[in-house]
Amino acid sequence: MKNFHYNVPTEIFFGKGAIANLSHIGRYGKRVLLVYGKDSIKKMGLYDKVVRILEQLDMDFFELSGVDPNPRIESVRQGSVLCKKHGVDVVLAVGGGSVIDCAKVIAAATVYEGDAWELVLDSSKIVDALPVVAILTLAATGSEMNGSAVITNVETREKIGTYSTLLKPKFSIMDPEHTFTVSRAMTAAGVADIMSHTFENYFTPVKGAYVQARICESLLKTCIHYGPIALDEPTNYEARANLMWAGTLAINGICSLGQQTGWSVHPLQHQLGAYYDITHGVGLAILTPPWMRYVLSDETVGKFVEYGVNVWGLDANGDPFDIANRAIDQTEAFFLSLGLPMTLSEVGIDSRYLEEMAKNCERRTLQGFVPLTYRDSMAIYKAVL
Numbered sequence: 001m002k003n004f005h006y007n008v009p010t011e012i013f014f015g016k017g018a019i020a021n022l023s024h025i026g027r028y029g030k031r032v033l034l035v036y037g038k039d040s041i042k043k044m045g046l047y048d049k050v051v052r053i054l055e056q057l058d059m060d061f062f063e064l065s066g067v068d069p070n071p072r073i074e075s076v077r078q079g080s081v082l083c084k085k086h087g088v089d090v091v092l093a094v095g096g097g098s099v100i101d102c103a104k105v106i107a108a109a110t111v112y113e114g115d116a117w118e119l120v121l122d123s124s125k126i127v128d129a130l131p132v133v134a135i136l137t138l139a140a141t142g143s144e145m146n147g148s149a150v151i152t153n154v155e156t157r158e159k160i161g162t163y164s165t166l167l168k169p170k171f172s173i174m175d176p177e178h179t180f181t182v183s184r185a186m187t188a189a190g191v192a193d194i195m196s197h198t199f200e201n202y203f204t205p206v207k208g209a210y211v212q213a214r215i216c217e218s219l220l221k222t223c224i225h226y227g228p229i230a231l232d233e234p235t236n237y238e239a240r241a242n243l244m245w246a247g248t249l250a251i252n253g254i255c256s257l258g259q260q261t262g263w264s265v266h267p268l269q270h271q272l273g274a275y276y277d278i279t280h281g282v283g284l285a286i287l288t289p290p291w292m293r294y295v296l297s298d299e300t301v302g303k304f305v306e307y308g309v310n311v312w313g314l315d316a317n318g319d320p321f322d323i324a325n326r327a328i329d330q331t332e333a334f335f336l337s338l339g340l341p342m343t344l345s346e347v348g349i350d351s352r353y354l355e356e357m358a359k360n361c362e363r364r365t366l367q368g369f370v371p372l373t374y375r376d377s378m379a380i381y382k383a384v385l
């Protein structure tokens with residue numbers, strides 16, 4: 001296990017009725033920018049609750065609505081203009097990862113002289129930010145308790161993550177009931193995203209991070225157990241609660257501490273997001289099994305056996321490659337059982353931009369579990385065309 005520093009100052013208010021804690025927003029000032037997506041928070045009555053609390057606190061609030069899934073840099077620019085114009089003190093995100101990510105970069109862009117896209121391209125330029133508060137409505141990205149934000153620039157066909165500890169929400173409200181209305185498809189995509197964050201941390205070349213590996217396995221088992229229940233019973237509180245908390249733990253640092261944290265499947269997926277605007281978790285589900293098959297080798301087989309035995313309960317006494325392949329097959333079968341697509345053509349992607357995407361990956365892909373070159377990325381994309 002490598003040395004690490006861990007500091008997540010985000011307070012979490014979790015559970016039924018947690019919205020009452022929104023009153024703490026008063027600590028951060030009087031003027032709020034309320035950021036949300038399309039109509040989901042209005043349909044579920046959450047918007048009215050938020051507005052009532054802000055009014056009771058006698059706060060002035062302004063709104064940025066219509067933030068897209070795969071949030072655009074234009075929304076960030078719009079939000080920061082509003083914040084500057086109205087002298088906003090705190091940015092309140094109500095929604096899924098897209099809304100929270102957008103709010104985070106708005107918070108930084110408001111106190112930045114240059115263009116917001118520079119903060120995405122170069123995270124070292126984030127030296128200050130307004131406080132961010134989040135009310136999470138979708139279990140998936142973990143944005144509610146981390147400093148990451150992923151923003152898309154449609155013009156340049158780029159989808160890029162930026163990071164600063166300054167972007168970590170001051171507090172997040174996590175009421176599983178707020179996720180009861182999440183569609184079947186988005187619930188499945190969220191489960192795939194949580195599992196992918198966990199895989200990115202679990203499949204690491206660093207030895208000796210035993211605690212982190214066991215936490216990862218628990219999170220994967222949680223998704224495998226509760227994912228199907230949430231699909232069949234969208235208002236099952238226990239399922240929604242466990243998925244929501246698993247989503248946070250998968251990417252709030254706990255699983256990656258002391259490890260080499262280069263990720264593999266996410267950079268491949270961000271290219272799909274940039275070129276085709278597909279749902280993040282769907283792209284991850286499609287790319288995960290071919291990535292696993294591609295990196296399986298004499299060097300990595302031991303980790304796949306660990307995964308197969310500890311997560312899928314496979315018999316440890318077989319041929320290692322047989323166990324590894326069965327574990328990968330089970331992963332694919334699980335995603336299929338959630339109704340997730342398993343090929344790029346199912347989401348409208350053909351070979352047209354594969355070379356460009358693979359080249360971009362090579363520029364950005366980190367030294368993950370197995371470092372990936374242009375050739376490797378091409379092979380993984382082609383395997384699921």
Ligand code: NZQ
Nearest residue numbers: 037038039040069070096097098137140141143148181182
């Ligand atoms: O637009 P609204 O009305 O809000 O509807 C959204 C949207 O259509 C809907 N939704 C959200 N909560 C709902 C709901 N519908 C019904 N009931 C509810 N309670 O779901 C749709 C998707 O929302 P979105 O926020 O895009 O989903 P998600 O949370 O999966 O966020 C995806 C974005 O986060 C980035 C992804 O790349 C993508 O851009 N990521 C952020 C990360 C981070 N900050 O750490 C890490 C991740 O790996 C990921 O890259």
Ligand code: ZN
Nearest residue numbers: 141193196197
């Ligand atoms: Zn993700």
